[in-house]
Amino acid sequence: MYSFLFLAAMVFYFISAVFFVIFVVNKNSFLSKAAPFLAVCGFSAQTLSLALRTLMSGVPPLSNLYESMVIFSWMTVLVFLLIKRLFKINIAGAFILPLVFLITGYASLLDDAVAPLMPALRSYWLVIHVSSCFLGYACFACAFSLGLMYLLQERQVKLKKIGRLFDRLPALHTLDRVNYNMVLFGFVFLTVGIMTGSVWAQQAWGRWWSWDPKETWSLITWLIYAAYLHARLSSGWRGRKTAILSIGGFVSVLFTYLGVSFLLPGRHAYL
Amino acid sequence: MNITVLGLNHRTAPITVREKLSFPKAFLCSALSFLMKSGLVKEAVIVSTCNRVEIYAVSQEAAASRAELINFLSEFHETPSDKFQDYLYSLSGYEALKHLFRVSSSLDSQVIGESQILGQIKDAYFQAKEAGSVSRVFSFIFEEAIKTGKRVRSHTQIGCGAVSISSAAVEMARKIFGDLRGKRILVIGAGKIGELSLKQLYDKGADMVFVANRTFLKAQKLAEKFKGTALDFERFPAALGEADIVISSAEAPHFLVTKKMVQECAGRRKQQQLFLIDLGLPRTIDPEVNSIDNVYVYNLDDLKNVKDANFRERLKEVQKIEKIIDEKLLNMEQRLNALFNDACHEKEHCYR
Numbered sequence: 001m002y003s004f005l006f007l008a009a010m011v012f013y014f015i016s017a018v019f020f021v022i023f024v025v026n027k028n029s030f031l032s033k034a035a036p037f038l039a040v041c042g043f044s045a046q047t048l049s050l051a052l053r054t055l056m057s058g059v060p061p062l063s064n065l066y067e068s069m070v071i072f073s074w075m076t077v078l079v080f081l082l083i084k085r086l087f088k089i090n091i092a093g094a095f096i097l098p099l100v101f102l103i104t105g106y107a108s109l110l111d112d113a114v115a116p117l118m119p120a121l122r123s124y125w126l127v128i129h130v131s132s133c134f135l136g137y138a139c140f141a142c143a144f145s146l147g148l149m150y151l152l153q154e155r156q157v158k159l160k161k162i163g164r165l166f167d168r169l170p171a172l173h174t175l176d177r178v179n180y181n182m183v184l185f186g187f188v189f190l191t192v193g194i195m196t197g198s199v200w201a202q203q204a205w206g207r208w209w210s211w212d213p214k215e216t217w218s219l220i221t222w223l224i225y226a227a228y229l230h231a232r233l234s235s236g237w238r239g240r241k242t243a244i245l246s247i248g249g250f251v252s253v254l255f256t257y258l259g260v261s262f263l264l265p266g267r268h269a270y271l
Numbered sequence: 272m273n274i275t276v277l278g279l280n281h282r283t284a285p286i287t288v289r290e291k292l293s294f295p296k297a298f299l300c301s302a303l304s305f306l307m308k309s310g311l312v313k314e315a316v317i318v319s320t321c322n323r324v325e326i327y328a329v330s331q332e333a334a335a336s337r338a339e340l341i342n343f344l345s346e347f348h349e350t351p352s353d354k355f356q357d358y359l360y361s362l363s364g365y366e367a368l369k370h371l372f373r374v375s376s377s378l379d380s381q382v383i384g385e386s387q388i389l390g391q392i393k394d395a396y397f398q399a400k401e402a403g404s405v406s407r408v409f410s411f412i413f414e415e416a417i418k419t420g421k422r423v424r425s426h427t428q429i430g431c432g433a434v435s436i437s438s439a440a441v442e443m444a445r446k447i448f449g450d451l452r453g454k455r456i457l458v459i460g461a462g463k464i465g466e467l468s469l470k471q472l473y474d475k476g477a478d479m480v481f482v483a484n485r486t487f488l489k490a491q492k493l494a495e496k497f498k499g500t501a502l503d504f505e506r507f508p509a510a511l512g513e514a515d516i517v518i519s520s521a522e523a524p525h526f527l528v529t530k531k532m533v534q535e536c537a538g539r540r541k542q543q544q545l546f547l548i549d550l551g552l553p554r555t556i557d558p559e560v561n562s563i564d565n566v567y568v569y570n571l572d573d574l575k576n577v578k579d580a581n582f583r584e585r586l587k588e589v590q591k592i593e594k595i596i597d598e599k600l601l602n603m604e605q606r607l608n609a610l611f612n613d614a615c616h617e618k619e620h621c622y623r
Contacts, residue, residue, distance in 0.1 A: 157443070157447060157567055158561070160573045162577055162580045166446070171445060172446065172447050172544065173448045236541030237542060238542040238544070238565055239542065239544065239565045240564060240565070
């Protein structure tokens with residue numbers, strides 16, 4: 001049942017992403033309502049799927065690649081829906097939903113059977129550590145999308161080439177501010193994630209920090225976003241440069257998340 | 272029984288003629304009752320704006336009514352008919368209907384897609400209703416025309432995008448800053464053209480105004496209008512650091528705002544966005560300023576390009592709207608025929 005619901009969610013995300021992208025080129029009041037509605041449908045289906053799976057297995061879905069991708073995509077949609085709600089940036093869906101579809105699509109190819117939780121992971125720290133890291137990643141994914149939107153829009157304003165995207169994309173100032181908010185929240189969650197991970201490592205492995213590749217790369221990611229916030233708050237960086245930083249930060253997030261798992265196995269190998 | 276329209280507009284007649292034939296609001300009611308009393312027409316609506324004067328009428332016979340309506344215009348305005356006859360167009364039946372729908376959808380306007388005409392048609396219709404010159408045929412037709420005008424505005428992009436220089440400047444400002452409330456405007460040169468853009472930005476909420484002008488008195492005058500502050504002309508470079516939007520229209524033999532000037536105030540600006548509008552001819556802002564991060568310079572040509580691009584987008588919508596109108600008219604046909612059959616006792620000349 002939960003597999004079916006997850007596939008349904010994936011299909012919803014796919015159609016929503018297609019509608020969003022068409023909406024960018026063709027302003028159509030049907031699409032502008034249908035696309036976010038489908039995203040909400042997908043989100044509901046996925047929430048249900050997650051809840052069922054957790055109830056059936058009795059373990060939180062946070063312990064392997066498949067489960068982490070499900071959580072990552074679910075949180076990204078959650079953050080997108082919040083952005084849509086709070087800042088009315090509907091069109092961000094055209095950038096975020098394709099990303100969400102890619103993640104869910106990849107996850108759907110993986111084995112979704114419930115595996116018994118490894119002894120090393122049987123701890124309440126798992127829930128706090130992993131969910132706060134992935135909530136951070138979700139915020140960074142949205143910041144990345146907003147950064148892309150900013151660069152696209154800024155290019156049009158700067159070069160005075162008013163293209164089709166011009167009236168679809170929001171004002172530069174809005175994009176910049178929401179990008180900043182997303183980085184700020186993401187940074188807080190990532191910090192909490194790294195700290196709780198460290199405390200957990202001390203309890204489980206006896207060391208706070210062991211320069212495991214995952215740890216090292218999270219630190220690099222953390223430093224990039226710290227640089228973003230520092231440049232913004234103390235040197236007043238704004239706009240294009242910070243947008244580029246937030247895009248670079250997300251590349252580092254992706255490497256920390258996927259690259260490290262595939263290329264640099266370490267203690268975090270299960271994820 | 273026939274529907275006719277007789278009139279002239281900005282394309283067919285020069286302003287002097289349009290002025291002569293226009294119906295001021297105060298006279299509209301008496302004009303309509305004059306027309307009704309003459310027995311020429313069964314129903315009538317007069318649309319009189321600065322770009323058009325049109326008489327819509329339901330009458331017994333098309334051919335006769337043209338001459339009679341011209342006569343009416345000539346008598347009412349006390350102008351010999353040969354002075355304006357050549358500028359008139361007259362349409363009847365389906366063509367007249369279609370014309371009304373094109374007018375209410377703003378396709379016949381000087382600036383296609385402008386929003387005022389719909390309100391003007393509404394006013395004309397309600398005034399005719401008050402004067403008692405509207406009955407079943409026109410109340411049906413005009414209400415449909417007004418509905419169609421609304422539908423066209425909400426379902427197409429015909430009214431979108433700025434199509435004048437000053438509104439293009441506002442559009443760009445909003446694309447940069449989003450909300451303009453509380454934004455600070457520095458005006459360099461207290462000329463008319465700068466004031467026009469200033470007013471539009473001010474109306475959108477940018478209400479901290481600084482004016483620098485060579486003649487201090489003129490700066491004070493303009494600043495007063497917008498509850499702003501007048502500056503000595505020499506002090507405008509310092510004010511650059513405080514402004515979000517700069518409107519420059521001063522005359523100068525060289526660039527007034529240079530790249531160095533903007534860079535020097537960058538420290539105080541903390542890389543906040545700065546939008547400079549150069550309305551001067553010759554230009555007053557060094558175009559190189561545009562290369563500074565988060566600083567955008569638009570001169571008259573750039574704004575004109577924005578405006579033209581928007582206008583082209585509007586023109587793309589015209590076909591869509593013609594289709595909406597054609598469909599609407601097709602839908603109305605049955606109802607119209609029924610109305611005509613009721614209205615004409617002889618049942619000889621019917622619609623189409």
